[in-house]
């Protein structure tokens with residue numbers, strides 16, 4: 001085992017990242033996964049999945065009163081999504097930075113939305129907005145046996 005990694009264990013967060021149906025249809029799955037992989041976070045869950053209405057509604061329940069909510073639910077259920085869980089210290093906020101602003105026209109170049117999308121309603125990827133929601137969304141989209149605990153070979157080369 002790697003004793004130098006144990007000290008930071010309680011700082012390890014989980015974030016739920018999802019390639020939305022437009023990202024899958026546009027062939028951006030590899031590109032999007034690659035950005036998190038290259039950053040150095042750890043993938044612990046991954047699947048292609050057709051989201052049903054009830055799950056989409058539970059996932060976006062905080063947005064229920066918004067005018068765009070019905071079209072958002074239609075969008076998320078319109079085709080398969082790629083569901084992922086990434087782990088690491090600071091992964092939640094860092095993933096949000098890698099993803100960029102909700103409106104892709106305002107997202108910085110270099111971010112996923114800044115590089116790969118033009119409209120809020122087609123912004124290719126989701127990322128949890130807090131460590132609490134990272135846990136909530138992970139539990140919502142993945143069953144327990146679907147997640148993998150493992151130590152990447154590169155771990156000692158990413159963290160001192």
Ligand code: UDP
Pocket residue numbers: 063068072101102120121122123125126127129
């Ligand atoms: N959304 C939309 N219109 C809006 C705001 C949001 O269609 O005016 C969609 C968009 O797909 C966004 C999702 O609703 O990603 C969730 O909104 P949120 O504010 O949580 O943005 P995010 O956390 O995804 O950046």
Ligand code: MG
Pocket residue numbers: 127129
């Ligand atoms: Mg959000």
